[in-house]
Amino acid sequence: MFGRVKEWSRRERLMDALRVALWAVLVLLPLVPQVIYAPGWRFGYLVLALLLLTPVLVWWRRPLVAFSAVSLVSFGQWVAGVDVLPSNLLVLVALWSVAARCAFRWALAALLVAELGVFLVLLRWDTPTLGMFTSGSILVVTVWLAGLYAGTRRRYLESLEERARRAELERDQRARMAAAAERARIARELHDVVAHHVSVMVVQADGAGYAIGSDAEQARQAVRTISVTGREALAEMRRLVGVLKEDESGGGTEYTPQPGLAQLEDLVRKAGLPATLRVGGTPVELPEGVQLAVYRIVQEALTNALKHGGPGVRAVVELDYAGPELVVRVSDDGRGAAVPLASGGHGLVGMRERVGMYGGAVTAGPRPGGGFEVLARVPVPRARAA
Numbered sequence: 001m002f003g004r005v006k007e008w009s010r011r012e013r014l015m016d017a018l019r020v021a022l023w024a025v026l027v028l029l030p031l032v033p034q035v036i037y038a039p040g041w042r043f044g045y046l047v048l049a050l051l052l053l054t055p056v057l058v059w060w061r062r063p064l065v066a067f068s069a070v071s072l073v074s075f076g077q078w079v080a081g082v083d084v085l086p087s088n089l090l091v092l093v094a095l096w097s098v099a100a101r102c103a104f105r106w107a108l109a110a111l112l113v114a115e116l117g118v119f120l121v122l123l124r125w126d127t128p129t130l131g132m133f134t135s136g137s138i139l140v141v142t143v144w145l146a147g148l149y150a151g152t153r154r155r156y157l158e159s160l161e162e163r164a165r166r167a168e169l170e171r172d173q174r175a176r177m178a179a180a181a182e183r184a185r186i187a188r189e190l191h192d193v194v195a196h197h198v199s200v201m202v203v204q205a206d207g208a209g210y211a212i213g214s215d216a217e218q219a220r221q222a223v224r225t226i227s228v229t230g231r232e233a234l235a236e237m238r239r240l241v242g243v244l245k246e247d248e249s250g251g252g253t254e255y256t257p258q259p260g261l262a263q264l265e266d267l268v269r270k271a272g273l274p275a276t277l278r279v280g281g282t283p284v285e286l287p288e289g290v291q292l293a294v295y296r297i298v299q300e301a302l303t304n305a306l307k308h309g310g311p312g313v314r315a316v317v318e319l320d321y322a323g324p325e326l327v328v329r330v331s332d333d334g335r336g337a338a339v340p341l342a343s344g345g346h347g348l349v350g351m352r353e354r355v356g357m358y359g360g361a362v363t364a365g366p367r368p369g370g371g372f373e374v375l376a377r378v379p380v381p382r383a384r385a386a
């Protein structure tokens with residue numbers, strides 16, 4: 001759109017220049033017979049014509065200067081008693097340029113000067129009449145109004161050009177903001193994936209280290225869990241990095257679907273600590289974005305329980321569909337109540353941002369009887385819950 005408006009504006013300026021050139025030719029053309037048939041005035045006509053034409057050539061950049069110069073030359077010609085020439089009509093060209101390019105007060109002043117010129121010209125006649133003055137005034141006012149119209153049209157085109165430029169800037173800014181938001185979302189995804197899987201791997205590695213001398217089978221099972229968890233972490237990280245590459249290159253990189261509520265049971269089973277999943281009420285179909293938010297909240301809460309709950313910690317994951325909201329509660333019986341909340345972490349902030357996108361809320365804190373609890377409430381769309 002911006003390019004079309006600029007092309008339109010350039011075309012309009014070119015038409016203005018062509019109109020002025022046409023006027024100049026029409027004004028100077030009748031001068032040729034006078035130069036031919038009045039040899040005595042040949043040089044004087046040429047000088048006077050050039051004095052009148054030269055200022056008009058800069059009318060686009062200096063319209064007031066052009067009009068003032070042409071008016072002064074015409075006034076000097078009147079004082080010297082030289083008859084009116086066709087070249088004097090260039091005053092109208094300069095008047096048009098002032099009306100089209102300058103503020104209204106200058107355009108009005110130029111109109112009054114032109115009307116004064118009409119009056120002075122008529123004084124050269126023996127019997128000037130009101131009809132002659134009216135005819136000259138009509139010509140002057142018509143040219144002046146044409147200049148005002150051209151100026152209004154030019155300003156309208158400039159406003160269109162500016163609006164188109166701003167629209168392009170706003171579009172680019174929205175695109176950059178969307179890209180930044182997407183990268184922030186992917187950063188939260190990476191945080192959740194890495195924190196959960198690495199925590200599970202660390203706990204399993206510690207367990208394998210303690211059991212390697214006394215229970216070889218348990219140690220092997222822990223090592224297998226570490227291997228599976230590491231592969232899952234790599235797969236999810238590749239998927240997220242694939243999304244980044246697709247955003248940057250616009251390619252068609254394939255990646256696995258986002259996890260949802262169907263994967264919660266598997267998440268709880270592989271959490272790295274004894275955990276139970278309980279579902280209350282009648283499950284309803286939820287949007288994929290809500291499912292992903294619930295999945296990441298549960299994942300982050302289990303990760304925190306694994307990191308801060310201490311040895312022997314157990315967790316319970318509850319989903320309640322009974323009310324107008326989906327209530328997600330992840331509680332543990334560890335020593336999380338004695339661990340201060342980290343102010344610089346991304347986990348709780350990420351939970352709140354995810355649920356806040358869908359009109360929900362998240363609270364997290366120590367339980368009265370010990371342990372830690374994360375509680376999230378997510379509104380259930382009525383159309384889907386029906």
